[in-house]
Amino acid sequence: MLNLVRSLALLAIAAFVAPIANAQLVIEITRGQENAVPIAVVPFGWESANAAPFDVAEVVAADLQRSGRFAPLDRKDMIDRPTAGDQIRFQDWRYLKSDFIVVGKLTPNGADRYTAQFELFNVLNGQRLTGQTVSATASSMRAMSHRVADIIFEQLTGIRGAFSTRIAFVSAEGTPPKQQYTLIVADADGENQQKIASSTEPIMSPAWSPDGQSLAYVSFESKASAIYVQVLKTGERSRVSARAGINGAPAWSPDGGTLALTLSRKDGDVDVYTLKLSSQTLTRMTFDPGIDTEPSWSADGNKLYFSSDRAGSPQIYEVDVDQPQRATRVTFDGNYNARPRLSPDGKQLAVVHQDSGNFRIAVLDLKTKGMQVLSGGRQDESPSFAPNGATLIYATQDRGRGVLATVSVDGRVQQKLAASTGDVREPVWSPFPASK
């Protein structure tokens, strides 16, 4: 099994953790929810002569605003700066038409450590909805602020917040044939970017491991496609598939033990396989002579959804992992449906759907078979669900450049994330971080 050679390589640590200064993602809310809930996130108190080490409220407000469900009150309009519940004069905030208010304070907690206490109130009846204390080191204040936003978001919507998650994506700079491809991981708000891999040959199809610790991706760095798995924290990397022909479309099983992938082997037949990582056992999942690719697992790990052109044009099919011979067709709406991704609750499938000549992101309700088109670009692709299922991120084009965009699953809230240079594409949303 020559092709199953596993190679281990440590990337240069310096390159690996280096933040990227000039590829900043700029977020632009292109469509917000009309009935977004007004909320006041008052700047947190800081009892010291020195400037506060971090503006927690600013990050919290920005997170809530990006969700599209909230409209944070402009600081300029705040006539008061309470930092605890007993200082809030609710009639003032009712007058400012805020439905909810967040107050808090930041205090030093030993060397290089801070504690944030915050409270959330219903302005209309003065009820205290929650109050918590979180802490962080100086370097993790941003992550702590995202946690505060997560708590507030869940308290008010019943949906787990995804502000503490990350996204991976591919950036390409330069014009063909001289391009530089970089795999990047950033916080969900585009901050804190880290370079994971870089090559002058294409990098594509990043996929998060279920524990959020590793990425699988395709790299052509050896002049042919190969699938690599890289541990983010250490940079430790292994090549898991470099067979003849295509090595593509890696997707982790929910237990993290198996990769679904696309191979074309020697005969050139493009099919989906599963590869057990511990034993390198390869099992063929599709048997059609057409193109079968882009596998996506069901949450229980029993099924794979994939794209196939066996009926002429690409459509989505599903197959039982234990009975790979029998695939059944899932999509019938339109002549192009590809790259399925299952929603976290398993009820919906996000796909690339051709809609009157344009490629758009659509969501298929698996029960009713209803298809809803969520995006409005010409060349939208690579949909990926946030782990809370509330939002999708995908790749689109803006004035000839590849940019990222998000859309709420109801289609009402849209945002664009453009890099300051080059094209960005193939965004994938991480799972929730392991609870601390």
Place this chain on the structure above:
Amino acid sequence: MRVAQLMLIVMMSGFALAACKTKPQTLPDASNAPEQTGANTNSAGSADTTARALPADEQLKQTAIQTGTIIYFDYDRAEIKPEFVPIVTAHAKYLNANNANKIRLEGHSDERGSREYNIGLGERRAQAVRRALMLQGVTEAQITTVSYGEERPAVQGSDEAAYAKNRRVELVYGR
């Protein structure tokens, strides 16, 4: 005298060979129209002298490269159109001349549709060229294929002119 002449011929052919080797192999028409071969139709000219100095193998390779190194395809299709068959034939001739000669087929697609599906499309195109070469006697061991899908466009742009240039298989030696 004769020895000197022979030496000269050997040196010249060696030079010609070296020159051929360094030629960019994906540019069929740009590099192969030097002035001394200006009279293309008159094959008895000085160009022929240069060509004769090349081994037959190398000559077949140059002919194949001049015939063409890129085969273009229709949208979502992988059939080789009649106008590109001579390219396949010319490369098959060279590859058949020596089993040690190897070719790499790089399949590509335009940017429309999803990326991994396009990797599949590029592979299907590369396979179509591979099969056509094998039908003309080229052995499996002489051919490697790779699909880049839409990842390495020949030209940038989002119109049909750009798409048509990007749906292709490139026939590459020595990569």
